[in-house]
Amino acid sequence: QVQVVESGGGLVQPGGSLRLSCGASGIIFSIYAMGWYRQAPGKERELVATITSGGSTYYADSVKGRFTISRDNGKNMVYLQMNSLKPEDTAVYYCHPTYRGEGYWGQGTQVTVSS
Numbered sequence: 001q002v003q004v005v006e007s008g009g010g011l012v013q014p015g016g017s018l019r020l021s022c023g024a025s026g027i028i029f030s031i032y033a034m035g036w037y038r039q040a041p042g043k044e045r046e047l048v049a050t051i052t053s054g055g056s057t058y059y060a061d062s063v064k065g066r067f068t069i070s071r072d073n074g075k076n077m078v079y080l081q082m083n084s085l086k087p088e089d090t091a092v093y094y095c096h097p098t099y100r101g102e103g104y105w106g107q108g109t110q111v112t113v114s115s
Contacts, residue, residue, distance in 0.1 A: 002026035002104050006095045009109030012085055020080040020109060022095030032099045034071055034078040038091035038111075045094070049080060063089075085113045 008020040020036070033052045039045040049069040050058045057069055068081040078095060092108040 004095050004097060004104050004106035006093065006106045006109040009093060009111045011112045011114065013115050014086060014113055016085050016113070017081070017083045018085065018111060020082065020093055020095075020111070022078045022080075022106060024076055024078075024095070024097050024104070027097060027099075027104070029076040029097070030073040032097040034069070035096040035098065036069060036078075036080045037094045037096055038089075039094070039108075040088075040091040043091075048093070051078065082111070085111075087113045089113050 003025045004022065006020060006022045008018060010018060012018050031053050033050060035050040036048040037045050038048050048060055048063055049067055051069045051071050059067060066082065066084045071078045082089065090111060090113050092110050094108045095106045097104055
């Protein structure tokens with residue numbers, strides 16, 4: 001049984017930082033590409049960042065230079081370091097492991113950026 005669990009969300013002031021974590025079990029973690037997505041109220045889910053099994057990364061323009069995705073294959077974990085947070089970063093953040101068209105979703109973690 002595959003489980004994907006995100007954590008680390010919360011309330012933070014504009015300009016602040018948060019580090020999201022995602023653990024995945026029931027899969028061969030090291031071969032999966034890992035993605036972070038987010039969904040704000042009334043909006044579609046959007047891609048934030050990805051990291052391949054080989055460590056190559058991609059960032060949406062809206063977060064480039066502020067967010068950093070990383071992975072620890074030994075711990076089956078992927079992280080999203082978020083700096084210089086803005087109110088428009090407010091959303092539920094989801095972790096999404098994928099491999100050859102097979103993918104899984106976690107339940108998400110809420111990030112709220114507000115003063």
